[in-house]
Amino acid sequence: MKRKLFNILGAVAAAFTLAGCSLDINEDPYAVTNLDMAQLLTATEYEVGYTFAEGHYLNANFSAYTHHTVSREIDNYSLVASYSTLGNTWSQAYRYAIKNCDELISAGDEEGNVIYAGIGRILRAHIYMAMTDLFGDIPYSEANNPEFTTPKPDKSADIYNDLLVSINKAIANFKDTEAANTLKPGANDLFYGGNVDKWLKAANTLKLKLLVQSRLAKAQINGWASELSSVIAENNFIGDGEDLQYPHSSALTPSDERNTGYVDEYQGGQKSVWISPWMYEIMKGLTYNFKANPLRGIEDPRCNYYWYNQSTATSDAVNKTDYRDGAFISIMMGSNSGFTSNTQEAAMTCLGIYPIGGKFDDGKGGKITSSDGNGIAPDKMLQAYSVPFMKAELVLAGEIQGDAKALLVEGIKASITHVNSVSKASDASVPGISSEATSIFTDAVTALFDAASAEKKMEIVMTEKWIANFYNPVEAYNDIRRTGYPILFTGDANNMAYTPYTQTVEAAQGLTPYNLVTILKYPRILWYPQEETTVNPNITNKGRVVSDKNVFWDVK
Amino acid sequence: MSKNKLFIVALLLTVCSAAFAQKRVSGVVTGAEDALPLEGVVVSIKGTTTGTVTDARGQYSIQAPSNADLEFSCLGYETLVVNVAGRQTVNVSLAAESTVLDEVLVTAVGIQRTERSLGYSVTKVDADNAVQKAEPDLLRALDGKIAGVQVSAPSGDAGGATRITIRGNSSFLGNNQPLYVVDGVPYSNDGNSASGRGGDMGGALGSGIATLDPNDIESMSVLKGAAAAVLYGSRAANGVVLITTKSGAKKTGKRGIEITYNGSYATESIASLPEFQNKYGQGSNFMFAGSNGSWGPAFTEGATMDMYAAFAEYPDLATELYPNLGGKIPYQAYPNNVKDLFRKGSIMEHSLNVQSLNEKGNFNVTGSYTDQKSYIPGSNFDRYSFSIGGHQTLSFGLRVGGNLAFSLTDQDSPMYGYNQSQSELGGLSSLARAFIMPRSWDIQHFPYKTLDGSNLLFQLSSQANNPYWAWENDKILTQQKRIVANFNAGYDFTDWLSIDYTLGYNDYGRDRKYIINTGSRGYAGKGYINKGVYDSNQIESTLLLTADKTFGDLQVRATLGHNYNQSTATSFSASGLQITNKGIFAIDNTMSQTASEGYSRSRKWGVFLDLLLNYHDYLFLNLSGRNDVSSTLPKANRSFFYPAASLSFVFTEAFNLNKDILNFGKVRASWAKVGNDASPYYNNGTYVIGSPYMGQGLMELPTVLYDENLKPEFTREFETGLELKFFDSRIAFDGTYYNRVSDNQIGSKRSAPSTGYNSFVTNFGSIRNAGFELGLDVYPIVTKDFSWSIYSTFTKNKSEVLSLADGVEKIEVGGDFSTPKPVLMVGYPYGVLEGEKLARTKDGEPLVDPATGMYINDTETGIIGDPNPKYKTSLINTFKYKGFTFNFMFDFQKGGCVYSSYLTDLLGRGVTKDTEDRLGSRIIPGVYGNADTLEPYLDANGNTIPNMTAISESDLYFSDGTYSTYAINSCDEVAVYDATVLRLREIGLSYTFPKNWVKKIKLAGAEVGIIGRNLWFYAPNVPKYSNYDPIVNSYGETNVQGIDYTSAPSTRRVAFNVRLTF
Secondary structure: OHHHHHOOOOOOOOHHHOOOOOOOOOOOOOOOOOOOOHHHHHHHHHHHHHHOOOOEEEEEEEHHHOOEEEEEOOOOOOOOOOOOHHHHHHHHHHHHHHHHHHHHHHHHHOOOHHHHHHHHHHHHHHHHHHHHHHHEEEEOOOOOOOOOOOOOEHHHHHHHHHHHHHHHHHHHHHHHHOOOOOOOOOOOOOOOOOOOHHHHHHHHHHHHHHHOOOOOHHHHOOOOHHEEEHHHHHHOOOOOOOEEOOOOOOOOOOOOOOHHHHHHHHHHHOOEEEOOOHHHHHHHHHOOOOOOOOOOOOOOOOOHHHEEEOOOOOOOOOOOOOEEEEEEOOOOOOOOOOOOOOOOOOOOEEEHHHHHEOOOOOOOHHHHOOOOOEEEEEEEEEEOOHHHHHHHHHOOOOOOOOOOOHHHHHHHHHHHHHHHHHHHHOOOOOOOHHHHHHHHHHHHHHHHHOOOHHHHHHHHHHHHHHOOOOOOHHHHHHHHHHHOOOOOEEEEOOEEEEEEOOOOOOOOOEEEEEOOOOOOOOOOOOOOOOHHOOOOOOOOOOOOOOOOOOOOOOOO | OOOHHHHHHHHHHOOOOOOOOOOEEEEEEEEEEOOEOOOOOEEEEOOOOOOOEEEOOOOOEEEEEOOOOEEEEEEOOOOEEOOOOOEEEOOOOOEEEOOOOOOOEOHHHHHHHEHHOOOOOOOEEEEEHHOOOOOOOOOHOOOOOOEEEEEEEEOOOOOOOEEEEOOOOOOOOOOOOOOEEEEEEOOOOOOOOOOOOOOOOEEEEOOOOHOOOHEEEEEEEEEHHHHHHHHHHHHHOOEEEEEEEEOOOOOOOOOOEEEEEEEEEEEEEEEEOOEEEEEEEEEOOOEEOOOEOOOOEOOOOOOEEEEOHHHOOOOOOOHHHOOOOOEEOOOOOOOOOOOHHHOOOEEEEEEEEEEEEEOOOEEEEEEEEEEEEEEOOEEEEEEEEEEEEEEOOOOOOEEEEEEEEEEEEEEOOOOEOOOEEEEEOOOOOOOOOOOOOOOOOOOOOOOOOOOOOOOOOOOOOOOOOOHHHHHHHHHEEEEEEEEEEEEEEEEEEEOOEEEEEEEEEEEEEEEEEEEEOOOOOHHHHOOOOEEEEEEEEEEEEEEEEEEEEEEEEEEEEEEEEEEEEEEEEEEEEEEEEEEOOOOOOOOHHEEEEEEEEEEEEEEEEEEEEEEEEEEOOOOOEEEEEEEEEEOOOHHHHHHHHEEEEEEEEEEHHOOOOOOOEEEEEEEEEEEEEEEOOOOOOOOOOOOOEEEEEEOOEEOHHHHHEEOOOOOOEEOOOOOEEEEEEHHHHHHHEEEEEEEEEEEEEEEEEEEEEHHHHEEEEEEEEEEEEEEEEEEEEEEEOOOEEEEEEEEEEEEEEEEEEOOOOOOEEEEOOOOOOOOOOOEEOOOOOEEEEEEEOOOOOOOOOOOEEOOOOOEEEEEEEEEEOOOOOEEEEEEEEEEEEEEEEEEEEEEEEOOOOOOOHHHHHHHOOOEEEEOOOOOOEEEEEEEEOOOOOOOOOOOOOOOOOOEEOEEEHHHHHHHHOOOOOOOOOHHHHHEEEEOOOEEEEEEEEEEOOHHHHHHHOOOEEEEEEEEEEEEEEEEEOOOOHHHOOOOOOOOOOOOOEEEEEOOOHHHEEEEEEEEEOO
């Protein structure tokens, strides 16, 4: 007994004391260690798509800077360096979008799968261009490179030049018939389903965008003129239905595939996006605040698709209103009325079916519930309507030959086509904008256009492009800084704003002026996010004046 | 019991009494206090190995020479030596020991040491300090009772996690809690929370140590410093809490059975309800509006208002409630609308312990049940625990023992957290509107749900849940199970060489379900369920070889040990979206589901040596060292060694000082280094798999980079202390100074986004914690019937981040929102809060926008507060008169801060008396500045211009969002308050019935008591009428401290206790 016990105890103790319980167990059995190009492309598109998705991160309220919307959170251009959405977008761009693009390019090049590499180049150029446009000099040559833990910024012009080379290389990739391309994208390509022709069109369109964006500083871009003439001559751009855009569905699992803006505004707690009264007046042709509205007297047919009025022209608001015109209830940027913080949850005008897959405005009003809409609205990256607008701008600027008026009409029509197709995809029962309505509208705009001075023509083109870009602020912000159009809200000479209805709960007409706070100077660049500056001493906000012109093309 | 006594007892057990031709001496031993017979007193003949033990009647009988010195010794009594002087009967009475001079303490890996031999600080905690304190959480019951130990109780929720830190935070981002070792087996106190407590689906989640039943605790030691903990190695860098349970204790004694019953019943109520104003109701600018604030019109006699539109489903409601108002309802204050939301909570505890003792060992069974109902409806905590264990010495000298403990806890928690979160799953806090609802809401009489059962609030149902609805519907249900099995064996080869082996297994399982019911404000009312299952288990094996030999004046005790630990964790989580059939909360009753799974395992073994040199029982040198080999480090670096040395010198003995005044004096000093390994799976070369999108799989590059050459991290600590006892130990002082530096920490260093990485896990940085721990024991009065004792502690810890990695300005510790956030910055204490701040002039004057009269926010963030207290001190007074004991305990925290969205809500919504005086205008202090340039405006003489722009009282607490005032919509800085607080922590009265009296009713002992906890506190630097307890925080046991997003306010309890011994 005694011996037996000792033997058992000795064996147990020895087992745990001496026996070779292996220490070589530090591999996670659930970790994946082999790269799959197909999945890498899908993930890259997913990450790229979310970087500047409308309603996501920065773009949750950045459209307040382009006066598409008004935001209590970043009212009066108050997007500071510590603001989380700013850091989120920056981080999303570098840590997820660019990083995976780089991997797609190097893995694609290495294995001769150049379609993958070409897609990687286009998506990378798309992200880097937007980042440069928003932040100016940013880490580029030292970014996403293990050798550099604190990447230095590159000059914005240098980045543009390198991106142009990169886009040309992508074009060559797509035209390359010699390459092995043992792996080709198909359904895993969320954007074009592996259609190389469409990718080639997107590459040309992105190139056109780069050249238009840099046209005022063209001397700084290598071969700007020849690049422009060749891409215009080839004239192989994206057209209707060929937009480079990030698709959404109504699915919740395994991923939440709904448009982020929709989730926030229709499913979240409090709505945070107010429609800008400035935008409202321009699209309605009104002049309460914008006395020099270039589109005065013309009502835009896209209004009911852009936003949704929960109120009717006669229903009570929840609380006193800051800005009201009939059923339209919103707040004014920089308002000092005291009513901007009042809740209007059930009365305010909200984003509609086109921007986020919300509700179509049939004019009957009614509070939005969580069963309204479905979030099926794509996020924009490169739009077909931008092509004629860019061409119109080039014509008016004297860079190319062409019929600016025809291009303007083409742009508006492409925008309306997009509004119709997106709205139908979300809700088939929604009536589209008819071609008659479209013609009536374009005729009215062209009448103004014909009568306008050369400068005014540019204003009309850019204002229409800005309308087309509703809730897609990155391109609009570039256009505003490059051309000065559309003219933005600043309050009148007495620093006042106006509401056509009184600021009461009850709906009552009566133009009411009210004070604004001191409107800050227009920011021509964004702060570097604190997310970067605190860990990278080479990127600093010291000495950065956001109202100064910082990006190389911002010379107007 | 001293070693000598043990020796004698051992001899008694093994050696038959030698028969000398001597006289038989007999007698009765009684206690001096109550004259009752004492059982189990060892009676021995001094200078020999002959002895006996008294029986149940206190009687003994021994053969002894007529001139022998008889020694009577018994634990807890002064040892008495009496000369037989020829007598046949020697009756003695033993005086109770006033203070135990030379207590034996359990130190690392179970090594027992006399207190005087310790060269470092170990605090023994009496089990009585933890039980029957109307506090089901063991850790909270200890708050303020141990110098150097900080206990943070986050909220008044039943079962919410508690955090303990010893000597500050040593690890930048890792675990800063001590190692808990229960009967030789490590416990974990991780909460493993699946989601943020401040953000989405926030709750007062419980943590692992809640599975421990305070009633089953025999004794507890806290090893504070590195020197004390070095034998535990890696895991003990933050100190060790050693717990011996009743079932795990190794005891011997006179054969017998003791049955003890502990029972208590406590009532619980909210400790800190604000004092509300009842002059103004819902609205803004003195006008009625459907807003969150009570800034509306003043109440007037007979005022009425329209029925709230939200109750349209109840068309007759107004007439039913107010038949005379013609469909209108009164516009009036409901002074108790907040108070009446809460209930009277309770705690019921029952514990039964059966202990059987014999000369060769013990057997013990404990069963306990705790049922807590918080003052918050829907917040409940139950614990069932059962343990069984024993220990015996077998006939051939083998000592074997084992114990098995099972415990089950059930916690129902409502959801708390940041109430303004706009995300789909956020803003669920059941307290979102509880404290700030308009003063004119008759929430008790109006429906809280729609006819189909959905959340219904007066106006703002889409913003927040009605608290009544939330408590009934949205829940976090947690079940924790723990099974601990322990087996141990030992054998003495010779009288100086022995071997001991312990094998322990600890399995902890947690099952947590989040339910957002259909109709909730969260998840658009569609219903959401998340279920997370987590299981962790540890196998711990320890082998000790101990040699104890005396060479002349030198006693040498050496322990050679081997330790092995394997730790495994698995997790599984599933979410179901959109509940299909109402009221059924199973994942498969949802429209779609997702799931995820995780696994990790690590192993470690170490060898160690502990050497104690004892010279004349007054000079002790202790040397120890341990070498660990860990699976989690790169092969080249996975073996690492760390040493410790400590010295104890009892100078009163060494110099044979006159003991009339100073009866004991000891100095001690130690130095130690403790190593620590990494978490498992710090490997590069893997890809991240995402959930499929549009039916396509996702794979991408990881954003965490691991140092391929990761090394173990080390903490070095120097500690010195002084122990003095005066006037027969009537005054005892124990002071410690320590200085601990942790460097080359393994941590996740934030990488600049432009590097493409989120973080780089490597060795970097250094942090110092230095401080004092003082304890003072005073017995001002000790008489036969009456005694008064005072115990006081003082703890001061100062931490400073000495370095971070090159080029890294700061590191974020955690938190749910971008600001405020606890950060690490060189030159600052651990975890200071960084957040948005006011723009100021160079002289620190805040800038005011001339147009609005409100503060201009800075474009940069800055440090806005330090949550670490400057010091903490406590004072316990105990009075004993015959069987009565009366005690009370105050504690005081100086400094520290809390960022409180709760306070900004109270102020901003105008509900407390702080904002009652609201007529007229206000001018905030500051100077005019330019919001574009953040420069002050200067007058013609170049001087700043004081603000003269008036604003309203409501603007003082509710700004427009662009500019700041003092509460809502303002920058983070204004929401930071000083956390200084004085508290009457505990007050108690108990009575022990006289033994002769209880014997009449066939009991061995009976005690009753009443105790109150947290009856009063005073926080001078928070808004006066908020009655805010600034110690609450939202983040439980995590490293994030000093942030409160409307946690449950603290509780006040009064309990009645009974203890019966059979």
